[in-house]
Amino acid sequence: LGVSGAAAPSGVITLTTDFGLEAPFVGVMKGVILALLPQARIIDLTHQIEPYWPAEAGFWLARSFGWFPRGSVHVAVVDPGVGTARGLLAVSAAGHHFLAPDNGLLAPLLSRYPDALVVRVDAARGGVMPAVSNTFHGRDILAPLAARLAAGSCTCAGLGEPVSAWVPSPVGEAVAAAGRVSGVVITIDRYGNLISNIDAALLSAQGSPVVRAGPLALPLTRTYGDMPAGSYLALINSFGVVEVARSQGNAAASLGLGRGAPVTVTGSG
């Protein structure tokens, strides 16, 4: 086990995209994978990432991959630059492998694992589909490479040259300064919960945090059901970040807040 955290392949491949489920884009990626690795177990993380917004995919990927067995391969495709000069990255970190466009998507992961191995994928080395389209590298490059990584027939190191720089996230990490932590709503779930990019660790120095989003100023509560139906609340959710919710309701719809809306946390003063 080296610094890059290599692990025996688990045979699990996860997919995270903004493709939606209307067209068979996800399905054909799975077909390509199964043609190369019949025993692959392919899991959808989500295909409902806000179109063209890699920040949301990167947020979820960095906070979700750890629930999968070590040696899993995680493919993320939110890729408005497909077919242009933008690169593709292969990353090994924490015993997992990652494949994604070099557009900031992997920045939240890479900021957490400074010893990750990061490679710029060189499709000319082979292992990709015989004909690569200009508009669907998820199918033509990333799916076959994911199958090979999951099969153990290649490593990230073999996919290209290591790089030490990559495109930063289009959305900065939350920052703590002068007694205030400032972040944004990075994703919204089906319940309308406003999920921020503020990690609980940033709040540790604070006494009684107050979470502000839109017109609200809320103390932290333990769980949704601790508040009466209809009440707004804030909590540290099960992925370790600050979330604003409405008990048995939809905070996003009620407040008219969306992705990118500011969320701040201060002491109770």
Next chain:
Amino acid sequence: LGVSGAAAPSGVITLTTDFGLEAPFVGVMKGVILALLPQARIIDLTHQIEPYWPAEAGFWLARSFGWFPRGSVHVAVVDPGVGTARGLLAVSAAGHHFLAPDNGLLAPLLSRYPDALVVRVDAARGGVMPAVSNTFHGRDILAPLAARLAAGSCTCAGLGEPVSAWVPSPVGEAVAAAGRVSGVVITIDRYGNLISNIDAALLSAQGSPVVRAGPLALPLTRTYGDMPAGSYLALINSFGVVEVARSQGNAAASLGLGRGAPVTVTGSG
């Protein structure tokens, strides 16, 4: 094979939730399962249950599990009370296993299988994730227990103490009285079909049933295509319950009816 209908594990685990597919909540539950039971075959029943409404999940679960191999494990999470004092149930019935919050979700199943083994899950017995969050017991308790049940490494009986009472469904079963069967719209499918909780068995004594929903009074027909496009119709659907539909149209949208709307069936008199 005892009264609880124990069967050899099939390795199949089904998931039914109100999580939606926007966030990776379902995906990480699958990750937890695969880390414990790599050969698990995990099937989504639906993740589009009306948020916070366990009645719909219980309806579908009770009428769907029988299509899966005996020895399957069925996990259902519609759980507005997560992290509060509400309990979790493990049930063995008809050769299948079930895991869900004790909030009425399993009531439609339990009313059909009076000899089911019902256990209140005691997470302190172990087998759950090392750290249990306050807001995602699907991932932290139910997924690992499902993996163990599907692996055959534990039984429902081993998960806690048997109980003989549980929270009733928030929606009553349909009732037949004085020549009239009264139920409600319990779910709506993508076609806008209004699916009631009225089982066909309740109609057996009637001659020529008339189904009423909103402004409509409809005889039973055999199938959608027996009526011209645009016509409303009523039938006994493939899950054995009364349904109101519009041929090649959307009854729910056209009629403005939703979950909870009354549906009644009377003789043709």
Next chain:
Amino acid sequence: LGVSGAAAPSGVITLTTDFGLEAPFVGVMKGVILALLPQARIIDLTHQIEPYWPAEAGFWLARSFGWFPRGSVHVAVVDPGVGTARGLLAVSAAGHHFLAPDNGLLAPLLSRYPDALVVRVDAARGGVMPAVSNTFHGRDILAPLAARLAAGSCTCAGLGEPVSAWVPSPVGEAVAAAGRVSGVVITIDRYGNLISNIDAALLSAQGSPVVRAGPLALPLTRTYGDMPAGSYLALINSFGVVEVARSQGNAAASLGLGRGAPVTVTGSG
């Protein structure tokens, strides 16, 4: 390997429907398959086909199945005529098997593979569920037959009598005449890209094609990112057909165009 392109079963079964994911219809089809063939690997192509519109399912199926391993079984259910006198077809073509209603759904496939073996399914030959409903043949007939085809325990030829005629597609293929190729928007993806049924091969004789849809007249470009955000563009997409898109935007919503809207391609004159 005969004219029908028979291949050893891959164990892969794909599903394409207009069922949506709200109700567990897809889930129970998978349950039926797994009960018969536990090792089946079942992949969703899409369940978001426009309700009651087999043309869209046929378009995607004909252009997607080739990404799956030879010997796969593809089940498509867009079936407003379920339970009426309409037939069910089993097809072997290009080393794959297909099951679908005889309502035009398979026409795009059959027009590409004139040597396909086409059989009208005779459910009376057995291999289906003991009780066949009037409204869900996907579960009661097609799922069990798919499992048997995928297991190699039957062939398409064994499912019924060969036929040489079938219901044509409700949407014609694109036609080239007098220097103009005329087609329609056949599907729209999550990005709002307007995907036509005009194959690139129809354009080969043209010099500098101009694509017309709604008010637009667009030259062909290489990929989305070659145009500034917000610009409309046309390209040959990764499934080999003409597509009209808006860079980092939603062409369908912006233009108010939907399925069936005309798309034409002419020389640049």
